[in-house]
Amino acid sequence: MEEVARVDITSRCIRYDPLLVEKANLSEETQELLLHSGLSQPTLDGEDVLGIRFNSLPDMGLMRTSDDLKMLLPIGYEWDEQTAILGVEAGTGILYRVDVQTEEYDVMNSSLHLFLAFLSRYTAIVQEYSKAYEPTVMTLEQAQAKLEAFRRGEIKPRLTQSEQSGRDDAVKLLRLFYTEQDPVSMIDEETWWSVVLEQLEDELL
16 A cells, blocks of 8 residues: 655644844845744654755845845755755845755745745645655646657556545645635746646656
């Protein structure tokens, strides 16, 4: 019998450098989260959800974007520190993802609280409907190849028809939730959450 993926949100709780948080001039709610409550690290079967790793990076200070338009407080990274840094914009609290190699940056959510809510909703669906959570880092080509193999019937569905129907409905509701709660996160098909949802809909996650 396959074991259902488990969520563990108590393993790590990250708090951030008070001086940097103060310099970032964030809302009281965000400051409370970063300084006192801390960010809990969501995991599934010991793996960071979607490769997101919250981490205090005080040595980086406040990051300036390559176009010099935004100042960001780093709160962690995606997969590793050489892939992408997550940063909260000073003053506005908007969460951005900065590609380390290209230095390009994109909006993830209009606030850190919304990002955490989105991450929690995503994790709950994966926990409920994935019989075997398989954390994978795939290139676009690998993801497309896996999708094509699925369509050819080479990869068999893990769920019964009833479970599949429930999963499909849950993913549709998740897309609706994301769109209603934070439209900027789903403004086009290239945003981070749009890509995540597409992969979830195509059963690549």
